[in-house]
Amino acid sequence: MLAINKKLVRELWHLKGQVASIALVVASGIMSVVTMRGSYDSLVSAQQQYYSESRFADVWAPLVRAPLALVSKLEAIPGVDAVDTRVTFLATLDLDDSGIPAQGRFVSLPEIGHPKLNDIVVREGRYIAVGAPDEVIISENFALARNFVPGDRIKVIINGRSRELDIVGTAISPEHSYAVPPGSLYPEDDRYGILWASREILGPAFDMDGAFNEAFVTLTPDANPAAVIDAIDTILDPYGGLGAYPREDQVSHLILQSELDSNRVTGAIIPLIFLGVAVFLLYLVLGRLISTQRGEIAIMKAFGYSDREVGAHFLMFAVVAVLLGGVIGTIGGLFLGDAYIGVYDQYFDLPGLEYQLTPSLLFFAFSACVLGAIGGAVAAVRRAVLLPPAEAMRPEMPATFKPGPMEQIGLGYLLGATGRMILRNLERKPVQSFFSSLGVALSVAILTIGFFMFDSINYMVDLQFRQIQREDVTLTFREILPDRVRYDLNHLQGVNRVETYRVLPARLRFGHLEKEVVIQGMEPFGRLRRIVNSKGYEIPVPSSGLVISSLLAQRLKVTSGDEVIVEILEGKRNKTQAVITGVIEDFLGLSAYMSIDALWSLSGEPNVVSGAYLAIDGQRVDDLYAELKEVPAVTGVASPATMLESFEEQLARGILIGAGFLLGFACVIAVGVIYNAARISLSERGRELASLRVMGFQRREVAILLLGEQAVITLFAIPLGWLIGYGLCYVITASLQTDIYRIPFIVEPRTYILSAMLIVIAAVASGLVVRRRLDGFALVEVLKTRE
């Protein structure tokens, strides 16, 4: 081995602490890209593959009942590529337990063969056999939640009649990737399942022989979706068409898409921030590290090594740190990416979903780090090789100092000698000091983002489940019932209060803009369900007119006082006008509220309701559930408490990984910056500090001098980091506006305190490590060497 390479190896070992901390920064940057961006890419590719394999429809058209003969008319619409129809119904499942009654959505499969569109993927067991009327395939998540396996039997209540079916398989489908029971906001796999059965069973059972109540089509590439939807609506109108809607409005797709969109923020924006921080740190730290080798560089030149050889030698420090970090980051990223995908896999049923890393992504991350490292190293090496070798043979000139601005304005007198030394060192290299602070500030910002996510979700959960949904039980009726059902419900065991509601699908139109929504008719002075805005204030239900979400107002470009055209998509399909009486900021869905009386007069229907909210006596809840199961009119029973549980469970898994990642990353950066800055200061100023020790300064006093500088940098970084974090949180909030949910921009004081505290802990820990090294200083040696 050449002597110069031995030198490299030994010095790398000697600087192992610094090399390791730089490598860790690189590792975090690369890991964030590999994990987050890699997962996002995998998710998108799995989605596309799944959709194409299952021939996912482009337009859905639910209706009351139409004869199969109508299919040819649909096929004739210009722009329609393929048409398929089916029969689908909600039914109560009798699952022999005392919990909330479970619901099933029956979806028909063709008597022979697979559906033309919206096919299913059988995961276990088999497809239904021809001519076997009692066979059913159930959704996989439901089967897992309820411990059903092929071969089991399931008791269902179809049209009020109990019936037992054979489970022959479990399956998934892109339409039900995300299976949300009616009246709920989140999937509840143990309460809601999809049951695919032959049209032979469902047709007669639901009086749908030779008919269908849902059609869907795929479009040709040149089709105009809006025109096709209009045409479908016109054809289906006489048959009780409930309004065709595009894939963008299909619930499962919508949720998957908004989840993907939100993942794009964490999958694309955040890793780029991380990578940028890592690259910046590499530039900073390697530059300073090599600067401390100035003397050696000159001596090597004096021996006759060329600038190029010297440069290459020192660049190797950068390359080794980056390669080491890159390897750790890639391996770690692959593991973590797998874990990330594991979480998504529980959440979404994307059959082809597996973590795959594209080489181009890895190459990009690596190149960025290598460039940052080499950039910093080259700048430092160049400064060093420009130095004539003779300079290194002389004692180094004292660095140039002058009183800085703080002292010029007279603040210097407040400081002792130690304070002045710290201040002047910072002021002498303002750019370097600022960038060190910026580095630490970025880690504060990253932590702020992490805790902010908790804040905003907590706020949203509290608002939704404690302020808005105050009922204990939400009932959904199989079909509309007269409002007087409230008196019957009042007599059920344990029921303290009943409020009924009416929901009606409708199309709101303003000018050329339109949006399909569900209008919620509410009791004007309801206590269980209220209209609450994002600030938590209750908005009274207006006696007439609509109160809508601000995002819906944006979509329709309406404001308070505007009159919109309301086209009810059910029953008599009245088309009237209504005034927007209020626009509220809210976080979930695109909502439109009305008083229930106003809604009745708008739709022209008698006083009918879709369901009810109940307040119940907690001790008699089991009795009530048992009783409700026997009421055929009730198909859906949801409990906000259960919803909250499932929501929090989903969230906890996803967020824990994310927050853990952010926390780790922020600490690595903070330690990387502070530890390196202190170590470099130590080698730059070793003689100075040793002189102080010789003059009789105690170890503690000298440590204060060295670490005081890092303390100032850290303290300056904290407010700066808060500011950057606040800005980034805002950007994230703004880019996460989907129809399904918005993230409230709430940064709690606790978040600022926690992020500052963690950084201070990281700083103190780095300081203690450096202090130990300072304590081990051999005074005489340091003073004797010339640098």
Add this chain to the structure above:
Amino acid sequence: MVNQMLPDKEVILSARKLCKVYLMGEVTVNALKNVDLDLYKGDLTVLLGASGSGKSTLLNIIGGLDVASSGSVFYLDQDLSKLTDRELTNYRRLNVGFVFQFYNLISSLTARENVALVTDISIDPMTPEEALELVGLQGRMDHFPSQLSGGEQQRVAIARAIAKRPKILLCDEPTGALDVKTGKLVLSVLDQVNRQTETTTAIITHNVAIGGMGDVVIRMSSGEVVERIENETRTNVEEIEW
């Protein structure tokens, strides 16, 4: 070996049978071999010797920067070899002033502040201004090290060392990095300070000519004291030539 006691002078520092053994890899280096040394109050002692003679090691031990392998060092009646690191720091802080070949000033502090750094932690020190006046730098007090010549920097270092009114002033090759003219200036400052403040002073040098300025000259070679000379009169620094 010469070991002569002068009864009329107070002994400030006294070393007996000092040995210092370094382990340099697998080689044992005997840097000091049974060295006896007394420094008398107010004396200027010159320790002469070639490089490797052990004079710096001796200085480091009596200055509390290093610990002997065996033997004893008494500062007045305090045994330095029994002190903890913290106590040694206090010994340096209160009693010893150091001047080095490479001035070791704090580059971020002005001349005045460099001196103040020491006076801030001392008991009954001079003011920084007094100390700098003693070394003839009253006009350069607010200059930073980078604005001072080598000789001026060394004078600041001397002012810094004497400002605490140390009992002992230890100078390790104080002229080593200076030209003759500046070197003589620095030596005359040391001479003058020694006379005015009666600070016990020890100067290490390899320069035989400098020996003339001391009350006592101790020659060292290979870790041993080989000669001890008492000068009748101290040569004026102006007359020294090298």
